[in-house]
Amino acid sequence: GQSLEQPSEVTAVEGAIVQINCTYQTSGFYGLSWYQQHDGGAPTFLSYNALDGLEETGRFSSFLSRSDSYGYLLLQELQMKDSASYFCAVRDGTGGFKTIFGAGTRLFVKA
């Protein structure tokens, strides 16, 4: 089967850097995605890593190590509006290319 693990909560201060880790187990790994969800809102796509390495998009970066079944989302220059839940998700090719989501990490940004 598939499983993903990420911390349930992270707290950081405005202007700081925070890293949210994700480890996964899946037999048919194709890629790792990250989504952001504000309270009451829909998840929105942040990034996708299919190959090892770091992908940077503005203040957000995402990293993948396929050999370690591990990835992380790095948020720099934290702003209050970054307070949200962040989900990692694996694209799994077993039995069709479905996406399996982790339980999410709640990020609290303090002033």
Added chain:
Amino acid sequence: DADVTQTPRNRITKTGKRIMLECSQTKGHDRMYWYRQDPGLGLRLIYYSFDVKDINKGEISDGYSVSRQAQAKFSLSLESAIPNQTALYFCATSDPTSGNNEQFFGPGTRLTVL
């Protein structure tokens, strides 16, 4: 603006009732998905469809059924609702040619089963 819409946005129903949640999209995407979200459990895949003639079960399909009426429409039904189906339901779409597996989510339907 191309979008994913869900109706209704909120629904309260009673145990045993049949409920249909509807999803429409104007993105022209072939792939559509239904997820449910419970606190602390993230998003769990109920059903997904890669085109009009393709329907697949996800992680938690028991108690649910779907219909893909057209490329733009994907409906989720609860044949006989039960209280533990109280949750937030999201529809999503994706373009298989995008290369980044990005899914576009609708605003969600909050369902309460009494």
